[in-house]
Amino acid sequence: MSHGKTPASAEPTAGGQGTTDLLVMRDICKSFSGVPVLKDVNFTLRRGEVHALVGGNGAGKSTLMKIFTGVYTKDSGTVCVDGQEVHFKSYDDASQAGVRMIFQELSLVPTLTIYENIFLNNESLKGLALDRKEMRQMAGELLKSLGLDISPRELVSSLPVGYQQMVEIAKALSMNAKILVLDEPTASLTDAEVGMLFATMERLKAKGVSMVYISHRMSEILQVTDTVSVLRNGQVVLTAPTDQLDIPAIVHAMLGGSAEKSFEWVPRIHPPSDQLMLNVQNLQLNSIVKDVTFQVRKGEILGIAGLMGSGRTEILKALFGMEKVKSGQISLDGQPVNFRNVQQAVRAGMALVPEDRRREGLVLGHTVKANTIVTVLDQLLGGWMISEKKSNQLVNDKVAELNVKTDGINKTISLLSGGNQQKVVIAKWLAANPKVLLLDEPTAGIDIEAKGEITAIIRDFADRGNSVVLVSSELVELMAVCDRVIVLHDGVVTQNLDRHNIESEEVLQNAIQG
Numbered sequence: 001m002s003h004g005k006t007p008a009s010a011e012p013t014a015g016g017q018g019t020t021d022l023l024v025m026r027d028i029c030k031s032f033s034g035v036p037v038l039k040d041v042n043f044t045l046r047r048g049e050v051h052a053l054v055g056g057n058g059a060g061k062s063t064l065m066k067i068f069t070g071v072y073t074k075d076s077g078t079v080c081v082d083g084q085e086v087h088f089k090s091y092d093d094a095s096q097a098g099v100r101m102i103f104q105e106l107s108l109v110p111t112l113t114i115y116e117n118i119f120l121n122n123e124s125l126k127g128l129a130l131d132r133k134e135m136r137q138m139a140g141e142l143l144k145s146l147g148l149d150i151s152p153r154e155l156v157s158s159l160p161v162g163y164q165q166m167v168e169i170a171k172a173l174s175m176n177a178k179i180l181v182l183d184e185p186t187a188s189l190t191d192a193e194v195g196m197l198f199a200t201m202e203r204l205k206a207k208g209v210s211m212v213y214i215s216h217r218m219s220e221i222l223q224v225t226d227t228v229s230v231l232r233n234g235q236v237v238l239t240a241p242t243d244q245l246d247i248p249a250i251v252h253a254m255l256g257g258s259a260e261k262s263f264e265w266v267p268r269i270h271p272p273s274d275q276l277m278l279n280v281q282n283l284q285l286n287s288i289v290k291d292v293t294f295q296v297r298k299g300e301i302l303g304i305a306g307l308m309g310s311g312r313t314e315i316l317k318a319l320f321g322m323e324k325v326k327s328g329q330i331s332l333d334g335q336p337v338n339f340r341n342v343q344q345a346v347r348a349g350m351a352l353v354p355e356d357r358r359r360e361g362l363v364l365g366h367t368v369k370a371n372t373i374v375t376v377l378d379q380l381l382g383g384w385m386i387s388e389k390k391s392n393q394l395v396n397d398k399v400a401e402l403n404v405k406t407d408g409i410n411k412t413i414s415l416l417s418g419g420n421q422q423k424v425v426i427a428k429w430l431a432a433n434p435k436v437l438l439l440d441e442p443t444a445g446i447d448i449e450a451k452g453e454i455t456a457i458i459r460d461f462a463d464r465g466n467s468v469v470l471v472s473s474e475l476v477e478l479m480a481v482c483d484r485v486i487v488l489h490d491g492v493v494t495q496n497l498d499r500h501n502i503e504s505e506e507v508l509q510n511a512i513q514g
Helices: 061-068 091-096 114-118 132-145 161-174 191-206 218-224 247-255 312-319 342-348 357-361 368-373 388-401 418-430 448-463 475-481 505-513
Strands: 021-032 035-046 050-054 076-081 099-102 124-126 179-183 210-214 227-232 235-241 276-284 292-297 301-305 327-332 335-337 350-353 436-440 467-471 484-489 492-498
Touching: 021 061, 035 050, 035 061, 035 210, 035 227, 035 235, 050 061, 050 218, 061 179, 061 210, 091 099, 099 161, 114 132, 114 161, 124 132, 132 161, 161 191, 191 210, 191 218, 218 247, 218 475, 227 247, 235 247, 247 448, 276 312, 276 467, 292 467, 292 492, 301 312, 301 448, 301 475, 301 505, 312 350, 312 436, 312 467, 342 350, 350 418, 357 418, 368 388, 368 418, 388 418, 418 448, 436 448, 448 467, 448 475, 467 475, 475 505, 484 505, 492 505
Parallel strands: 050 210, 050 227, 099 179, 179 210, 301 467, 301 484, 350 436, 436 467
Antiparallel strands: 021 035, 021 076, 227 235, 276 292, 276 327, 327 335, 484 492
């Protein structure tokens, strides 16, 4: 048997094998156009360790990992893997030396089978022909080692996202990866898939595989990592064992204390009125949402908690005219409504910030301006044309109001950070002056500073007498912003909790678990 590619070693200049520290980055500096992005950064990853790398937008996380994986070249400093200094000139160099990055956007070919993806560009050969039997056997062994009972003959397109991610990891292991960089690995996973990923990580640790874990989800970091390093303004400001840290300590290190109050619940300056904005009675949508009743007052922020698959997203889509209502009644501002499409919901004053902003909330190839004005084009007409003056004024106002960090309103939105993309999704709906803002996982996959800013935007919207329905898997987020939280379980509302009665995150967690 032979392979189309054989692992190539990086350029060894010093050291030896078997050290406890598998990766050592020392005094790493990097500038772009004379602007320092990394300033004498030190980072160490031990063998069999999961090391969290956290920080806000622009902190330097991505740049540091791109240097390590050969995408960028450092200006100065040293990188050693297994005691040997390395000089990766490309991602291929890093990959062949046992370093692999599992990106948030998976790189699998959906029309190929699992085993074909695992050995893509590294196929087993028998003479001049592909040795498919060998590849299927090896792929099966890799999948089994990850605790997966699936056939390597299955098409990747038939797999849930969590299993596709496992295939990415199996592909990395087929290349003898000893270091995995996991970039927001749980962003698109269900609770069950997250559990499967964490179990896989434990198996990999036991085999001596080391992992750099990049995530904005603080609770996950505390659960799954051994060490945390915090980057701020291009410098490491904290490295400590995870068991010595808590969420406030990590947030303080990331922000320098500047925005910690954004994550604390405080009594509302403008409390909700007694008037109902939204009244949902005996809502039935499908086999998941069976009989759901709740109300939202004017000026109130209502949270919806529940396990993945409990019907949270389906309820929001039904309220927005995207999901067919089988039975039940919905009233908006005292008037019965039955939205058959999104246009009707928008005209009535509803707005939805979807869970997947990149696929459902934005047109990634268009500009910040185009994405912001799409909900109010009829208001911007000047004769037969869209008024450039009105458009520019509106977008510039929203960019300033929501603190969207962009070089200009004509910048392509795909080039913005996740947090700034999300602000633009919210901006386009605020431009339409809705009465009710429906938010589905509004801070998923964005940094802690942007989370604080979006929390402030939600509070301000409600303070102006509008209503918010917020779905979130982040219990800290629900507790920070919501006046009341309802809990979904098996298609019905099982608890209705006033925020004053939620004494701790454990109280809410126990309610969700039933």
